[in-house]
Amino acid sequence: AQSVTQPDIHITVSEGASLELRCNYSYGATPYLFWYVQSPGQGLQLLLKYFSGDTLVQGIKGFEAEFKRSQSSFNLRKPSVHWNDAAEYFCAVGVNNAGNMLTFGGGTRLMVKP
Template sequence: AQSVTQPDIHITVSEGASLELRCNYSYGATPYLFWYVQSPGQGLQLLLKYFSGDTLVQGIKGFEAEFKRSQSSFNLRKPSVHWSDAAEYFCAVGAVGGRRALTFGSGTRLQVQP
């Protein structure tokens, strides 16, 4: 069965600093990978996705993520964090072969210090 691990429960960065949120997955084939963001009291917003092709994908709000097959990772990055980026970030895996259910990681809560 597929699984997703987000090792960092909580991260605090200063505004303007760079950010990297880690995501590792376990799946037998190349999965479909997603990053979602959840602001307090809000739903899940898709930041970016990887299906195939270029392993560096660009998303909304200045985020990017890199798929590394050798490390089974799909880390999310942003070069300069803004206070409005404070939220919870979820990595998710979607399987091929007809299964549509997304498997989510446990999330990383990002705090941004002024």
């Protein structure tokens, strides 16, 4: 069965510092991969997705993620974090042909220090 692991439950970074959120997946076929962000009291917003092609994908709000098949990873990065990036981040893998049946990781809560 498919699974998604986000090893870091909480991360704190200083504003302006770089960020990397880890995501590892287990899935028998070529995965569709997603990162979502959830601000307090809000639903989830799609940051970026990987379906095929270039393994480095660009998303909204200055985020990017790199698919590494050899490591079964899809880590999320941002070169300079802003205070309003504080939120919870979820990695997900799409497990059907359309890539829209998602299995989510447990989430990483990001806190940003001024």
